[in-house]
Each structure stands twice: as structure tokens, then as C-alpha cells.
Amino acid sequence: LLLLFCSSSRSPKAKARMAVLLLVTASILWFGQSGAALQQHPFRTSLWKDNGAGESIAVDAGFESKGPKAQWITQPLDHFDAGYNKTWQQRYFVNSSFFDGTGPVFLCVGGEGTAIKSSVVTTGEVHCGLMMTMAAEKKALVFAVEHRYYGESVPTPDLSTKSLQWLSSRQALEDLSLFIVSMNEKYNLTSQNPWVSWGGSYPGMLAAWIRYKYPHLVYAAISSSAPVRAVANYQGYNDVVAYSLRAEDIGGSQDCLDSVRAAFAELGLLLATPDNLRDVENQFNVCDQRGHPLDVANNRKKLAEVASMAFTFQENDMACNKPGCNIAKVCSVMTDEARGQPLDRLADMVALASGGYCVDVDDSADVRALTNTTLKGGKARVWFYQTCTEFGFYQTCDPDSHCPFTSKPWMSTLESWYAQCELAYGVQDTAARVPRSNAHYGGDRPAGSRILFANGEVDPWRAASITTSLPHQPALVVKGASHHQWTHPPKPTDTAEVIEAREAITEQLNKWLDDMGNDDGRKPIDLI
Numbered sequence: 325l326l327l328l329f330c331s332s333s334r335s336p337k338a339k340a341r342m343a344v345l346l347l348v349t350a351s352i353l354w355f356g357q358s359g360a361a362l363q364q365h366p367f368r369t370s371l372w373k374d375n376g377a378g379e380s381i382a383v384d385a386g387f388e389s390k391g392p393k394a395q396w397i398t399q400p401l402d403h404f405d406a407g408y409n410k411t412w413q414q415r416y417f418v419n420s421s422f423f424d425g426t427g428p429v430f431l432c433v434g435g436e437g438t439a440i441k442s443s444v445v446t447t448g449e450v451h452c453g454l455m456m457t458m459a460a461e462k463k464a465l466v467f468a469v470e471h472r473y474y475g476e477s478v479p480t481p482d483l484s485t486k487s488l489q490w491l492s493s494r495q496a497l498e499d500l501s502l503f504i505v506s507m508n509e510k511y512n513l514t515s516q517n518p519w520v521s522w523g524g525s526y527p528g529m530l531a532a533w534i535r536y537k538y539p540h541l542v543y544a545a546i547s548s549s550a551p552v553r554a555v556a557n558y559q560g561y562n563d564v565v566a567y568s569l570r571a572e573d574i575g576g577s578q579d580c581l582d583s584v585r586a587a588f589a590e591l592g593l594l595l596a597t598p599d600n601l602r603d604v605e606n607q608f609n610v611c612d613q614r615g616h617p618l619d620v621a622n623n624r625k626k627l628a629e630v631a632s633m634a635f636t637f638q639e640n641d642m643a644c645n646k647p648g649c650n651i652a653k654v655c656s657v658m659t660d661e662a663r664g665q666p667l668d669r670l671a672d673m674v675a676l677a678s679g680g681y682c683v684d685v686d687d688s689a690d691v692r693a694l695t696n697t698t699l700k701g702g703k704a705r706v707w708f709y710q711t712c713t714e715f716g717f718y719q720t721c722d723p724d725s726h727c728p729f730t731s732k733p734w735m736s737t738l739e740s741w742y743a744q745c746e747l748a749y750g751v752q753d754t755a756a757r758v759p760r761s762n763a764h765y766g767g768d769r770p771a772g773s774r775i776l777f778a779n780g781e782v783d784p785w786r787a788a789s790i791t792t793s794l795p796h797q798p799a800l801v802v803k804g805a806s807h808h809q810w811t812h813p814p815k816p817t818d819t820a821e822v823i824e825a826r827e828a829i830t831e832q833l834n835k836w837l838d839d840m841g842n843d844d845g846r847k848p849i850d851l852i
Contacts, residue, residue: 362436362525362551362638362717362785362807392417392442397506399472401479401490403498412472412479414499419445419459419466420511427463428543428837429507429519430455433500433534434468435527436707439475444468453813454826455522455546458833464520465511469503471496471527473706483702485749488709493530494764500534504541518543518840520833524808525549525785533765536772544774544836546829549808551788552777553768554761556716556754557738560787562727565637568651568782569728574640574804575652583658584635584728587670591631592730594667595624607671611682622687625735630685631670632721632729634677640782640806643817648676651782694748705748712745716758717788772797774836776829780805800828 394415401410417440432452434440443449445466448456452468459466470477473491480487504519519542523531528550535545568574569581594600601618604610608627610617617623640650648654654673663669674683696702711717718741721727723734730736745751766772768789773796779786783806793799802810802825809818810825 362549392419392445394442394476397503399479399499399502403495403502413477414470414472414503415440415475415477416467416469416503417442417445418468422460422463423465424463425517427465427517429513429517430459430462430464430466431500431504431519431521431531431542432466432468433521433523433527433530434471434474434477435523435525435530436471436474436710440468440470447813448811450812451524451527451548451808452522452811454811454829457814457826458830462837465513465517467503467507469500471530472499478699482697482699483705484697485709487697488705488749491706491709491713493533493710493714493761496530497534497537500530501538501541504538518837520837521545522811523547523550524811525551528808532770532772532775532777535775536765536770539772543840544776544833546776546778546833548778548811549780549783549785549789550777551715551717551785552765552770552790553788554715554717554758554765555788556718556741556758557722558717558719558788559722559725559727561717561719561784562721562729563725564782564784564787565635566726566728568637568640568784569655571651571782571804574642574782575650576655577659579659580655581728583666583669587658587666588628588631588728588730589732590665590667591628591670592732595628595730596733607667608674609678609682611684611686617685620687623685625740626687626690627683627685628730628735630683631674634670634673637782637784638807640780640804641809641817642804642819643815648673691747694744708744709749712749712751712754713757714761716741716754719784769794770797776800776832778802778808778810778825778829780807780809783807798832800825 394417396413396415398411399414400408401412402408432444432448432455435451441449444452445468446456447453456466458464472479472495473488479490507513521531521534521542522545523529525548528547529552531545532547532550532552535542566581569576569584570578591604594604595618598619601616602613604627605613605616605618608631610627618627634648635654636649637651642650642652644650644653646653648657657663657673657676658666658669660669663672693701693704694708697705718738719736720738720741721729721731721736723731725731742752742754745754775797777790777797777799779789779791779799779801781801781803785807786801790797790799791801803821804819805822805825810822810829814823814826
């Protein structure tokens with residue numbers, strides 16, 4: 325069912341700051357390698373080698389050579405400085421095979437992942453599968469636009485902090501607005517061809533915001549699993565993780581949550597005791613044990629964080645068939661007394677996720693990746709720059725939260741994240757920038773219309789999204805679902821709740837499109 329809802333001359337203060345900078349671990353490398361969605365960790369590569377529950381969608385291997393070709397549009401590098409005339413080329417795809425001149429225009433918004441594929445305008449991939457289903461029914465013209473600085477749409481020769489100054493959601497929205505104006509002219513589109521923006525995760529944020537900021541260009545938006553409320557200390561992420569571990573309808577239990585808490589509590593105690601470090605290295609199959617990597621404080625913090633990444637909360641595919649690949653299977657491991665004590669079960673979970681490979685806890689490698697400014701090696705810098713300059717979203721594990729992972733010793737702190745922003749970019753005012761983003765976009769209380777917000781019940785990103793309907797902005801929460809599962813192309817194994825979510829979204833958008841021209845633009849008919 326759908327639920328509505330340092331030098332010696334430095335001062336002591338400077339030395340303390342430098343100590344924090346040198347002791348933080350790089351907690352960010354996920355994104356440069358993922359074409360999916362907002363990840364648990366903003367720059368660290370996934371621990372899972374292959375869990376059978378990822379977000380990639382299989383497509384015809386030969387499609388890229390015979391399907392829609394990439395096209396390019398010239399964009400200003402800086403939309404907000406009329407005196408700066410440098411331009412760049414933004415990549416997009418178009419599918420006009422359904423369009424007869426009378427239908428709507430569907431825009432699949434690109435985000436922070438890898439290069440978009442031409443298949444995004446045929447299968448929809450993971451963000452726009454439902455869009456493509458509706459495109460055929462509505463005879464829609466379909467576009468997919470890549471986000472600046474991601475994929476092949478990189479406007480600068482490197483990823484230095486100076487070059488990243490033009491990377492922001494505000495510049496990206498300006499790109500989209502000019503794209504829409506250009507396509508209206510190119511395809512002779514009129515007001516009878518309403519634009520609908522679609523996206524999941526960060527693209528879902530942009531899909532909503534382009535409707536807010538440019539209501540004369542975009543008629544409606546479908547925003548899925550979009551954390552539109554920027555938040556620096558994102559305790560809510562791990563609070564939802566705790567909720568999911570005990571959710572019985574998806575295979576969780578209180579015993580499971582208690583076991584996870586006990587395992588990470590014991591891991592924290594062992595990491596704080598030097599005499600135990602060799603045993604921990606052995607039990608968790610840490611790489612390069614002869615060098616005693618856990619003697620380094622940053623590496624101990626990284627192990628605790630990497631261990632938490634063995635849990636696949638954002639990809640809770642109920643039909644996956646590999647050990648540990650969804651919450652039910654995680655809990656079957658974590659409550660299995662035959663595996664030993666909770667810490668032994670946690671080590672088994674990490675082993676399952678790592679696929680037999682040793683566990684890399686070398687924090688210095690993460691730091692090198694964060695400070696690598698080349699186009700080839702610096703991809704980890706891109707999304708993390710946006711978190712430092714706009715959104716935060718730092719998944720802390722504070723002692724006063726519901727976080728089930730290691731909070732004693734207290735390692736995953738907000739200050740450690742801020743220190744990484746300073747280390748990577750020299751940004752020292754993230755705390756001030758985050759509320760400015762909410763002031764600009766409205767956070768989770770925006771004023772707008774014809775925007776539908778959909779979230780998964782067990783998706784940790786829902787804690788920063790809109791889960792209760794606002795005036796003319798309906799919201800739904802999909803029971804048992806994780807990160808925008810309903811936007812994926814349909815599968816025979818989809819749950820009834822995911823199928824119902826697609827039906828509800830389709831019905832609402834059809835109603836809005838059918839009512840086009842019959843409402844005053846302020847009072848659309850909302851079914852949800």
C-alpha cells in the first residue's frame with residue numbers, strides 16, 4: 325500500500341585545526357564511480373563487489389551504435405556574469421520516435437553519476453524508466469540532459485578548486501532553462517507541448533527546482549527520492565537505517581538492530597585499544613597487515629565506516645538472491661548465532677560485501693583522490709565539492725542519535741567532514757552555505773504546484789525529503805521501498821507497492837496533463 329505522508333610557530337588554535345585536517349579520513353569516493361544515485365558515502369567506492377542488487381540496467385550491448393546519437397548544445401560557463409563570455413558544450417540525447425507534434429515533452433534530468441547513455445531515452449535507465457513507459461503512452465518528445473562537470477559534459481580542463489567555481493545546482497538549472505528555450509525553438513514547440521521534468525535522487529532535486537524556479541517553462545515535475553532539504557549534520561540518514569533494520573515487513577527485527585548495534589559497539593571498543601588492533605586486522609581481512617595499518621587513527625575510522633557500507637540500505641531489492649543483498653538477508657546474517665557473536669557476524673557481512681578481497685583501510689589513498697585535480701583521477705572531487713558548497717548531507721554517527729554504527733569512540737563527526745572540505749578545496753564556511761541553499765530553494769517547505777514527491781519507506785534519503793503532501797504538491801511514501809525503485813524499468817519481481825506507486829504517479833500526471841488549460845495554474849487537481 326502507499327502511505328501518505330604543523331609548524332611550532334603556529335598558534336594552539338591553528339595547530340588544533342591542522343590536527344583535525346590531518347586526522348580526518350576521506351569519506352567521499354563513492355560518487356565518481358557510480359551512475360546511480362546519491363550514495364551512503366559521498367566519495368568512497370562501494371565495498372560491495374557484486375551483490376546482485378545494483379542499479380545498473382541491462383540494455384542491448386549494440387544499442388549505443390544504432391540508437392540515438394549524442395548531441396551537444398553550447399552553454400555559457402557562467403550564467404550569472406554577463407561580462408564573462410566563455411562557453412562549453414553540454415551533452416544530451418533525444419528520442420522523437422513517439423512524438424507526433426501534439427504530445428508533451430519529457431525531460432530526464434542528469435545528475436552526479438557517470439556519463440549518461442543513449443539508452444536513457446529508450447529504457448529510461450534507473451532514473452527515468454517510468455518516464456519512458458509514459459512517453460510511449462502520451463506520444464511524448466523525450467530529452468535527457470547531462471549535468472555540467474559530470475560524464476562527458478566537463479567544461480574545464482581540470483578539476484581544481486578554481487575550475488570548480490562554476491559547479492552548482494543554480495548554474496545547472498540555468499543550463500536546463502536555456503536548453504528548454506533552445507529545444508522549444510528547434511522543434512517548434514508551443515504551450516500545447518508542456519514540459520515535465522523527471523529525476524531521482526539529486527536529479528529529482530533538480531527536477532523539482534526547475535519547476536519552482538521556471539514555472540513558465542516547466543509545467544509539472546516528478547521528483548523521486550529527492551533530499552530537497554539541505555542539512556549539514558545528516559543524522560536522519562542513519563536514523564532511517566536503524567528504522568529499516570527493525571522493520572519486520574521487509575525482514576528486519578529488533579534482534580537484528582540490537583545485533584548490529586552490539587557489533588559496532590564492540591568494534592569501537594577494540595579499535596580504541598591498541599593491544600586488539602592486530603586481531604581486528606585479521607578478523608576483518610584488512611589489506612597490508614604487515615604494515616599494521618590500524619595503528620593509524622584515520623585508518624581505524626575508515627574501517628568503521630567501511631564496515632557500515634556492507635549494509636545495502638539504498639538498494640533493498642526484495643527479489644535479490646545473494647547473501648546480504650537486502651535488509652532481510654542482512655538480518656539473516658546478523659541474527660545467525662551459528663556465526664558466532666555479533667562482531668563475528670559483522671566480519672562475515674564485510675567478507676560477503678568485499679567478495680573475498682582484502683579490505684582497504686588506507687585513508688591516505690582517499691586523501692590523494694580528493695586532492696587529485698586531473699579530469700581522469702579527480703572524479704571524487706566533483707560531488708563532494710557540491711556537498712561542501714551547497715548541501716552538506718554528512719552522515720554522522722553521533723552518540724545522541726539512533727545511528728546503529730560506531731559512535732564510541734566518536735569518529736564520524738560533523739567537524740571531520742568540514743575538515744575535509746577545507747583540505748580538498750579550502751572551503752571553511754560549509755555551515756553557512758547549507759542554510760543559504762534552503763533559503764534559495766525552500767527546503768522541505770517550498771511554495772509551488774504540480775510537483776509530486778515520492779519516497780521509499782526504507783530509503784535513508786527520505787529524512788531530508790518531502791513525505792507529507794503540501795498544497796498542490798502531493799507526496800507519497802512507498803511502503804517497503806528503497807531509493808527510487810519505482811523509477812526503474814519494470815521487472816517481474818517488482819513488489820505490489822512499487823507497482824502501485826507507478827500507477828499513482830501515472831494517474832496524477834495524467835490528471836495534470838488532462839487539466840492543462842482548465843486550471844488557473846495555482847489550483848491544480850491533486851489526486852494523491
